[in-house]
Amino acid sequence: MMPSPGAAQPPSRGKARRGRPPAPISPGTGPSHRAWLEPVRSELFTSGLTLDDLVDRSGYSKTRISELLRGNGYYPAWELTFSVTRALGLPTPPLRRLWTAAAREAHKGPDWIRHCIEQVAHETEGPPLAYRAFCETLHQPYLQYARAFLLTDPRARGVVAETFDILWLSWNEAAASPDIRRYAWRLLRSRVMLRAARHQDGSPDLRAAVFSTDEAHAVQDPGHFMALTELIDLFEAITRLPDDQMDVAVLHYLCGFPDHQISHVLGLTPALTRAVDHHARATVETLLNAPNTQE
CATH class of the missing domain: 1.20.140 (Butyryl-CoA Dehydrogenase, subunit A; domain 3)
Structure with a gap:
């Protein structure tokens, strides 16, 4: 499931409110998984977006997004991760690298990782x-x-x-x-x-x-x-x-x-x-x- 066109737009910073912080990260989440999950959670909180906003922008259910933000359950596929993080306006290349390292930490095989990445079109995006x-x-x-x-x-x-x-x-x-x-x-x-x-x-x-x-x-x-x-x-x-x-x-x-x-x-x-x-x-x-x- 690819994100809607609006998902590629960075979140508005002009809102007066802030979204509620997600529930705590699962204790079993490894250091490589936390390496990308913590910045994503921080960006969500400072953006003012809510879970409902992410649902609308990403096309995924609140349950799946909530599990992703907590590091709970199965390690998330890249398609889901990309859809949520793109909705937040985060850059793709560093996230993809961090997601890949954490997938290996979660004992995901190279075929699974490659298949996940191939489901999402690659984008050329250079750093500042x-x-x-x-x-x-x-x-x-x-x-x-x-x-x-x-x-x-x-x-x-x-x-x-x-x-x-x-x-x-x-x-x-x-x-x-x-x-x-x-x-x-x-x-x-x-x-x-x-x-x-x-x-x-x-x-x-x-x-x-x-x-x-x-x-x-x-x-x-x-x-x-x-x-x-x-x-x-x-x-x-x-x-x-x-x-x-x-x-x-x-x-x-x-x-x-x-x-x-x-x-x-x-x-x-x-x-x-x-x-x-x-x-x-x-x-x-x-x-x-x-x-x-x-x-």
Whole structure:
């Protein structure tokens, strides 16, 4: 079932009311599914449209749309997803990529995915120029940060691509935020931390990243084991830092970025970045010198 001609029109922003927020997302919804479902729900709420409006614009029943918005029941086919998201005026390319990744997460086979996509005509739709320039500028530092926690290039590239697709979906909201760099960084960080290895207390586990450092490869003397142990202790201390301090430390000491670039990546002023780095150094030194680092 293809959407009616009116479905391709973006929703009106001139309404005084807002639609009621959909019921909560089902607890069993996976991270890749949430990656596209959360921006869709946010767009519905801010657009002022109701479920009845989506029914009229998409041609699907309220029950099926409600299930889609909750992530409830079977994973939705692309035709249904496209009809609802097109009615909201959301861009198709990033949604299709996110939907495909989530379909794999839901254990849908390649034949099912391909058949679903073939039911909907492909549309040529490029990203905003400002968005494209933003992504090109920050792709490399985002990738290195993600690799520090996720260890492999494919996993890091996947999370960065997911982040940029979500950012495209939310570009109007991001552009209206106080600092788009800060908005995008928090988005990337949240996607990385969803997949990062964790200690039992919930803090990120960076121990495996030790073996990807230059120091780990360069040390070949009898003190090799001691050097690696010290690096592990250092990385453990870094993961005990508050979020901003940990991010500055990872970008600086693991990824090798200079202060001025870290400031740009994180969306912090240079003065604040230096202050955060100073506090991070002091906290790490305290943790390393404590009788029990885990405390």
